[in-house]
Amino acid sequence: MRKERIESLKFMRVVAMNLVVLIHVTAPAMANVPPDHFLYDIYLMLNRFTRFEGAVFVFLSGLVLFYNYEDKPYTLKTWLTFYRRRFMFILGPYLVWSIFYELFSYYMGYREYEGLRAIWDNLLVGGSYYQLYFIMILVQLFFFTPLFIYLIKRFRFFNRYFFIIGFVLEFLYTMWNNETGAITFPFFMVYLGSFFFGGWVGVHYQKVKHLWNKKAAFGYTAMTIAFGLIYTYAFYYSYTLEDPVMPYSMLTVVKLLFFATSCYLLFKMGTWIEQSAPSPVLAVIERLRIYSFGFYLVHPFILVIWSNLLVAETFLEFNIYIALRFPLVMLSTYLFIRVCHIMFPKAWFLFGNLPAIKKESPEPSKS
Numbered sequence: 001m002r003k004e005r006i007e008s009l010k011f012m013r014v015v016a017m018n019l020v021v022l023i024h025v026t027a028p029a030m031a032n033v034p035p036d037h038f039l040y041d042i043y044l045m046l047n048r049f050t051r052f053e054g055a056v057f058v059f060l061s062g063l064v065l066f067y068n069y070e071d072k073p074y075t076l077k078t079w080l081t082f083y084r085r086r087f088m089f090i091l092g093p094y095l096v097w098s099i100f101y102e103l104f105s106y107y108m109g110y111r112e113y114e115g116l117r118a119i120w121d122n123l124l125v126g127g128s129y130y131q132l133y134f135i136m137i138l139v140q141l142f143f144f145t146p147l148f149i150y151l152i153k154r155f156r157f158f159n160r161y162f163f164i165i166g167f168v169l170e171f172l173y174t175m176w177n178n179e180t181g182a183i184t185f186p187f188f189m190v191y192l193g194s195f196f197f198g199g200w201v202g203v204h205y206q207k208v209k210h211l212w213n214k215k216a217a218f219g220y221t222a223m224t225i226a227f228g229l230i231y232t233y234a235f236y237y238s239y240t241l242e243d244p245v246m247p248y249s250m251l252t253v254v255k256l257l258f259f260a261t262s263c264y265l266l267f268k269m270g271t272w273i274e275q276s277a278p279s280p281v282l283a284v285i286e287r288l289r290i291y292s293f294g295f296y297l298v299h300p301f302i303l304v305i306w307s308n309l310l311v312a313e314t315f316l317e318f319n320i321y322i323a324l325r326f327p328l329v330m331l332s333t334y335l336f337i338r339v340c341h342i343m344f345p346k347a348w349f350l351f352g353n354l355p356a357i358k359k360e361s362p363e364p365s366k367s
Contacts, residue, residue, distance in 0.1 A: 166196025
C-alpha cells in the first residue's frame with residue numbers, strides 16, 4: 001500500500017530556504033554595524049536567531065528518508081537504487097556549481113589558483129564556496145542511512161529512542177571536538193541529532209501527527225522563542241563581546257534544544273498551513289519548494305551581483321540596501337532558476353530532481 005504523502009513538509013523547506021538567504025544577506029551588517037547601535041539587535045535576530053535553518057533541512061532529510069525506507073525490503077537492490085538517486089541528484093549539481101564557484105572566485109579575486117589538488121580538496125569538503133560545505137554533510141548522512149535503518153529495524157530500544165541517542169551523541173562529539181580540534185572538515189555528527197529526530201518523526205509519523213493541540217502549540221512556541229533568545233544572546237556575549245555568560249557545554253545544550261523545538265514547531269505549523277491556507281498561497285509554496293535546492297546553490301552568486309550593484313556610500317544607504325537585497329535576491333534567483341528550468345527541462349545536473357514543466361492544454365476550437 002502506498003504511503004500517505006506528507007504535504008506539510010514543503011512549508012518547512014521553503015522557510016529554511018528563505019532563512020538561508022536572509023542569513024547571507026544580513027551577514028555584512030554583523031561585521032559593519034557597531035554592537036552598541038540599536039540596529040545591531042535587529043540584525044542579531046535576523047542573522048543569529050534564524051540559525052536553525054540547517055537543522056530544519058537535516059530534520060526534513062531524516063524524516064523523508066526514514067519514513068520512506070524503514071519498511072522497505074532491506075536488500076542490495078533497495079540501497080543501490082537509493083544511492084544512485086540521491087547521489088545523482090545531489091552530487092551532480094554539487095560538482096557543477098563547485099566548479100562554477102571555483103572559477104567565479106578566481107575571477108572575482110577572492111582567492112588565487114593553487115592547482116588541481118586544491119580544487120580537489122575543496123570538492124571533498126565543500127570548500128569551493130561558503131554554502132557548499134552543508135551539502136557534503138548531507139551526503140555523509142545519506143551514506144550512513146542504510147546503517148541507521150538497520151539499527152531501527154534490529155533494535156527495538158534504538159527504534160524507540162534514537163532521536164535522544166542522536167542528540168546525546170552530537171553533544172558528546174561537539175564537546176570532544178571543541179576540546180581536541182581533531183576534526184576540521186564538515187562532519188555529519190554536527191547534525192546527527194536533527195537527522196535522527198526527523199527520522200524518529202518519520203518512523204512514528206502516524207502517532208506523532210495527532211499529538212498537537214492549542215496548549216502544545218503555545219508551549220512549543222514559548223520554548224522555541226526562549227531557547228532561541230538565550231542561544232542568540234549567549235552566542236553574542238561569547239563570540240562578539242568575548243565575555244561568556246555560560247559554559248560552552250551549556251550553550252551547546254541550549255542550541256540543541258532550540259534546534260529540536262524549532263524543527264518540531266515548524267513541522268506542526270506546516271500541517272496547519274497545509275490544511276488552512278488558500279490555494280494560491282499553497283501554489284506559491286509548492287513552486288518555491290521545487291526550486292529550494294537550486295536556491296541554495298545559486299543565491300550566493302546572485303547576492304554578489306546585487307552587492308556590486310547596490311554599493312552604499314552612507315550608513316543609511318547601507319541599511320536600506322541590506323533591506324532591499326533580500327527580496328531582490330529571492331526574486332532574481334527564482335527567475336534565474338525558472339528560466340533555466342524552461343530552457344533545460346531535464347537539467348537535473350543544475351538544480352537536482354525537478355518536475356516536468358507543465359504545458360497548458362490548448363483551448364478547444366469553437367465550431
